Amino acid sequence: MxxxxxxxxxxxxxxxxxxxxxxxxxxxxxxxxxxxxxxxxxxxxxxxxxxxxxxxxxxxxxxxxxxxxxxxxxxxxxxxxxxxxxxxxxxxxxxxxxxxxxxxxxxxxxxxxxxxxxxxxxxxxxxxxxxxxxxxxxxxxxxxxxxxxxxxxxxxxxxxxxxxxxxxxxxxxxxxxxxxxxxxxxxxxxxxxxxxxxxxxxxxxNPSTAPAPAPQPKVDQSKPVVNPQTTWTDTLGDTWHSEDGTFTSNQAINLRWGAKISSAKITTLPAGSVVKYDAWSNHSGYVWIRQPRGNGQFGYMVCRDAKTNEAFGTFE
Structure with missing residues (x-):
């Protein structure tokens, strides 16, 4: 049926x-x-x-x-x-x-x-x-x-x-x-x-999975790198910075359709998950990263506590 x-x-x-x-x-x-x-x-x-x-x-x-x-x-x-x-x-x-x-x-x-x-x-x-x-x-x-x-x-x-x-x-x-x-x-x-x-x-x-971005050189794992030429503010008022990188989680983290804790959840990624991202934002108490997906969509997940600076994994 x-x-x-x-x-x-x-x-x-x-x-x-x-x-x-x-x-x-x-x-x-x-x-x-x-x-x-x-x-x-x-x-x-x-x-x-x-x-x-x-x-x-x-x-x-x-x-x-x-x-x-x-x-x-x-x-x-x-x-x-x-x-x-x-x-x-x-x-x-x-x-x-x-x-x-x-x-x-x-x-x-x-x-x-x-x-x-x-x-x-x-x-x-x-x-x-x-x-x-x-x-x-x-x-x-x-x-x-x-x-x-x-x-x-x-x-x-x-x-x-x-x-x-x-x-x-x-x-x-x-x-x-x-x-x-x-x-x-x-x-x-x-x-x-x-x-x-x-x-x-x-x-x-049904959304498809976008091809993974090309491997990027390793960068300082302490914080994402800001390129002031590729910074923008989205329609929710949050500032984003372009950056291609890879994040590996050290705990289970929710992947969401929007960069808000209230946004609908796509799935919960287990510890050890590897996520390719193309941008990051510091708002609402967390550092968020954006994952390119198919059909013009993005997934969003927290990667760091912005107040304590605790990272929920490693960056490269």
Whole structure:
């Protein structure tokens, strides 16, 4: 029996959601807008990922709003999508990348060209549209070129709040549907809500493990090294410093989706665990490190008590 799982999708107009909002929504997966045409990149990509991960989201996919009308434009937009996803969210090959097809006059051949460009770059492909737009596309022709089909059809009027149990009497009975977007106002949070229809959808959202960074030279184990040229403040107000290194724990430590003790836990790593990290931060009484993961995600863990300077392992 297929597990029904809630999925939300996030664009710039959801940038005001807080960690507590995400916890209240209680979704497990999210689809984040990366780009549109060849001249727009969502400026809130990183904060949408960081805040939603701290609020319990455990897997991501990404989408592009297509505006192409021919094959050449489709290739250009697909490459723009890929480059923006890499630059803004560290999206790795194997990640689910989705075309949002909502405009009139988008040829089926160009949809296929867009999806094939993503596949050639090593990504899983998804196709999204509204049920009323399906007559504009040859779904049978597109199907072999997509790994997931995401269809929108709203049982309730646009803007009316919906709960997490859609009325399947209104399910859009179309072939190949993996994910059904059934509301644009889930639980009154003004966020689009979808529900998984197949196990395939859930499988494609599961985060993958990013390749390990190249080995780094050993550094002073007493404290992380600060590079003042690569320091930033995240959306939670915490200052981070870029540093590639390896931390080996000497005790069991929780790995979390956010750099807060209240953030959702990914797992508890046993003593002796080796973690590759790319940044560190001193806040809330601890020194935290950030672990790159797949699908544009990061894991976070404490590595030192900032007050006593006690390290919970060794650095190299």
């Amino acid at each position: 297929t597990q029904r799982t809630t999925v939300i999708d996030l664009a710039s107009f959801q940038s005001g959601l807080t960690v507590d909002n995400y916890k209240a929504i209680g979704a497990e997966y999210a689809i984040v807008k990366i780009s549109e045409s060849t001249n727009y990149t969502n400026p809130y990509i990183r904060s949408l990922i960081d805040l939603s991960a701290a609020g319990g989201i455990k897997g991501y996919a990404f989408y592009h709003f297509g505006r192409f009308h021919n094959d050449a434009q489709a290739v250009a937009e697909a490459n723009y999508f890929i480059n923006a996803a890499k630059a803004r969210a560290n999206v790795k090959p194997g990640t689910l990348m989705i075309l949002d097809a909502e405009i009139q006059g988008m040829p089926t051949s160009s949809v296929i060209t867009f999806l094939d460009t993503l596949r050639a770059a090593g990504y899983r492909t998804g196709f999204y549209t509204y049920k009323y737009l399906l007559p504009n596309f040859d779904l049978e022709a597109i199907h072999p070129h997509m790994d997931m089909f995401w269809l929108a059809a709203y049982p309730l009027a646009n803007g009316r709040a919906a709960d997490k149990n859609p009325d399947f009497n209104y399910f859009p009975s179309t072939n190949y549907v993996d994910l059904w977007q059934y509301t644009d106002n889930l639980l009154g949070y003004n966020v689009d809500g979808s529900i998984t229809i197949t196990d395939n959808a859930i499988k494609l959202f």
